[in-house]
Amino acid sequence: MKTFTSNPFYKFIIFPVGQMLAFILGAGTLLSVIIILLAYIFRGSVTNLDLVERTITILPKVLIDGITIGFVYATIALGYTMVYGVLEFINFSHSEIFMVGGVVGVELLRYFDAQGSLATMNEYVVIGMAIVLGMVIAGGLAVTVERIAYKPLRGAPRLVPLISAIGMSFILQDAVRLILGLTTGEFNVILPQFGTFDEFQILTIPGIANAVQIQNKTILLIAVTVMMLVGLNFLVNGTKIGKAIRAVAQDRPTASLMGINVNLIISLTFLIGGALGGAAGVLFALKVTRLDPFVGFFPGLKAFTAAVLGGIGNLTGALLGGLVLGLLESFGASYLGIFTEGAFGAEYKDILAFAILIIILIFRPSGLLGQTVGQKA
Amino acid sequence: MAKKILEVNDIHSYYGHIHALKGISLYVEEGEIVSLIGSNGAGKSTTLRTISGLMHPRSGSINLGGTDITHMEPHIIVSNGVGHVPEGRGIFPKLSVRENLDMGAYTINDTPKNSERIEQVFTLFPRLKERVDQYGGTLSGGEQQMLAIGRSLMLNPRILMLDEPSMGLAPVLVELIFDIIKKLNKDGTTILLVEQNAQMALSIAHRGYVLQTGNIVLTDTADKLKKNEMVQKSYLGIE
Numbered sequence: 001m002k003t004f005t006s007n008p009f010y011k012f013i014i015f016p017v018g019q020m021l022a023f024i025l026g027a028g029t030l031l032s033v034i035i036i037l038l039a040y041i042f043r044g045s046v047t048n049l050d051l052v053e054r055t056i057t058i059l060p061k062v063l064i065d066g067i068t069i070g071f072v073y074a075t076i077a078l079g080y081t082m083v084y085g086v087l088e089f090i091n092f093s094h095s096e097i098f099m100v101g102g103v104v105g106v107e108l109l110r111y112f113d114a115q116g117s118l119a120t121m122n123e124y125v126v127i128g129m130a131i132v133l134g135m136v137i138a139g140g141l142a143v144t145v146e147r148i149a150y151k152p153l154r155g156a157p158r159l160v161p162l163i164s165a166i167g168m169s170f171i172l173q174d175a176v177r178l179i180l181g182l183t184t185g186e187f188n189v190i191l192p193q194f195g196t197f198d199e200f201q202i203l204t205i206p207g208i209a210n211a212v213q214i215q216n217k218t219i220l221l222i223a224v225t226v227m228m229l230v231g232l233n234f235l236v237n238g239t240k241i242g243k244a245i246r247a248v249a250q251d252r253p254t255a256s257l258m259g260i261n262v263n264l265i266i267s268l269t270f271l272i273g274g275a276l277g278g279a280a281g282v283l284f285a286l287k288v289t290r291l292d293p294f295v296g297f298f299p300g301l302k303a304f305t306a307a308v309l310g311g312i313g314n315l316t317g318a319l320l321g322g323l324v325l326g327l328l329e330s331f332g333a334s335y336l337g338i339f340t341e342g343a344f345g346a347e348y349k350d351i352l353a354f355a356i357l358i359i360i361l362i363f364r365p366s367g368l369l370g371q372t373v374g375q376k377a
Numbered sequence: 378m379a380k381k382i383l384e385v386n387d388i389h390s391y392y393g394h395i396h397a398l399k400g401i402s403l404y405v406e407e408g409e410i411v412s413l414i415g416s417n418g419a420g421k422s423t424t425l426r427t428i429s430g431l432m433h434p435r436s437g438s439i440n441l442g443g444t445d446i447t448h449m450e451p452h453i454i455v456s457n458g459v460g461h462v463p464e465g466r467g468i469f470p471k472l473s474v475r476e477n478l479d480m481g482a483y484t485i486n487d488t489p490k491n492s493e494r495i496e497q498v499f500t501l502f503p504r505l506k507e508r509v510d511q512y513g514g515t516l517s518g519g520e521q522q523m524l525a526i527g528r529s530l531m532l533n534p535r536i537l538m539l540d541e542p543s544m545g546l547a548p549v550l551v552e553l554i555f556d557i558i559k560k561l562n563k564d565g566t567t568i569l570l571v572e573q574n575a576q577m578a579l580s581i582a583h584r585g586y587v588l589q590t591g592n593i594v595l596t597d598t599a600d601k602l603k604k605n606e607m608v609q610k611s612y613l614g615i616e
């Protein structure tokens with residue numbers, strides 16, 4: 001057993017992917033069972049449709065939507081959680097790093113579109129370029145923000161860098177608004193139409209009457225985030241740099257006595273977190289097709305919540321928290337209206353999601369998994 | 378005369394407004410065990426922290442074998458040959474024993490040499506070998522101290538600074554740790570030893586410094602210090 005579990009293929013591919021599947025299946029099954037039970041209980045009080053049948057019919061779509069947004073939250077949440085693990089500091093400007101990544105990615109696509117080359121290029125190459133550019137710019141920006149706005153305050157009381165981070169958020173929002181305003185005269189950025197990302201793949205599952213439909217961009221989003229999460233797991237748990245990151249997270253002064261350049265590792269943490277946020281931004285843009293300088297706020301806040309839900313500072317926790325929050329939100333959005341016959345619509349999804357979250361945190365104040373980055377996943 | 382490996386010249390260190398070191402000067406020669414004794418809060422740890430670059434002195438200078446290291450960052454000072462086992466041992470609680478030892482050799486990229494060093498550490502502390510895959514945080518205090526010392530040996534430092542290695546340990550373990558320190562010194566390691574346990578420290582040291590509220594009040598050979606009336610009264614519990 002020991003030799004099997006220390007096999008790198010198991011440790012860095014099978015284990016993290018299996019863990020994701022377990023989280024998805026666990027949370028997805030639990031919520032599905034609860035909602036179907038509720039449908040049975042309340043079927044008498046909803047009169048204009050068959051509540052049970054309706055619930056089951058839309059369930060696959062609800063699950064897929066939840067998992068999709070859950071992976072976006074998880075990817076952003078990793079940026080919060082890594083920085084927290086190393087510095088015990090909430091980087092509130094991370095939501096703007098995410099936004100910048102998305103805007104940069106879309107601007108690249110718009111540039112290709114204006115050149116007339118977007119239609120002729122391979123769609124996956126194009127989106128790949130947008131993601132990489134979003135990652136580079138967002139990662140570089142995160143490092144720069146740390147150097148300018150956080151590093152000089154490292155010895156200061158904890159509230160001071162927090163205020164600086166909130167200030168950085170406003171500065172980045174306004175900087176993007178200014179740049180967009182000066183260059184395009186319009187601060188909504190709209191994703192140009194290209195490729196086959198909006199088309200659906202039809203999955204027929206034997207025994208289930210309605211085929212499941214998944215949009216190509218959803219498949220792309222999940223595939224890319226899963227690859228990034230596997231890559232991050234390898235980096236943190238399988239490389240010397242990862243070991244240094246974990247050492248710095250556990251004991252900064254001692255890490256420097258080992259010869260680790262602590263400032264470099266902190267920059268690297270911001271680089272990785274920022275790059276993940278930037279990639280999430282581009283994928284998010286592909287999903288919602290329209291961005292503005294303030295679009296980072298809600299996904300950022302939710303990803304931060306996901307990080308807290310999973311146990312802030314814990315990488316695996318960010319993944320679990322993201323998926324749970326995404327699913328809760330998706331269930332709320334789809335079923336609140338049906339169950340209350342329209343009295344509470346999808347706009348109440350956040351209230352439901354956050355209410356459940358508060359209940360979870362009352363019982364598990366340090367989050368579902370509650371350890372720190374220092375720990376091996 | 379033997380070569381001075383470490384020379385500290387009139388350093389002043391502060392924590393914010395607290396003036397913790399008020400002009401410390403000391404030196405360590407090649408092959409010596411030099412002990413720094415003094416009561417709690419005297420500035421012993423601060424002296425070591427200033428030498429290893431964890432904090433920087435506001436004035437004064439620190440010289441390591443001819444190189445001025447006063448303003449260097451700790452990760453650079455380490456690779457110049459200063460090993461520092463901090464107070465409280467500084468074990469990474471969520472890294473395994475092996476990973477902790479690997480961290481000790483972080484600056485060198487030489488896997489065969491690392492494995493060889495780890496084997497040497499295991500010869501010195503066989504107990505660590507039995508615990509090699511355990512998290513550092515699950516070790517007993519004595520085992521953690523062994524790990525901390527073993528880890529600092531991974532780079533074969535020119536000078537090894539130990540901050541209260543006997544702290545919180547049972548008497549047999551204190552004996553064991555001091556035997557190891559003596560053995561390391563006999564094998565050629567120069568040692569700067571900080572201790573509140575003055576009795577033990579002076580029994581293995583060649584020379585010593587006595588610290589009081591950020592000042593060195595006395596320095597001599599260990600034998601003379603043991604016979605000094607003030608030292609006997611304040612640190613050895615002899616009336």
Ligand SMILES: Nc1ncnc2c1ncn2[C@@H]1O[C@H](COP(=O)(O)OP(=O)(O)O)[C@@H](O)[C@H]1O
Nearest residue numbers: 392395397415416417418419420421422423424
């Ligand atoms: N992190 C710190 N912040 C503020 N003051 C400190 C800190 N560490 C130590 N001091 C103060 O510096 C002085 C010297 O402390 P220290 O070097 O730890 O003494 P020793 O190791 O001899 O017990 C003491 O007065 C102590 O209160």
Ligand SMILES: [Mg+2]
Nearest residue numbers: 421422423464
């Ligand atoms: Mg001390």
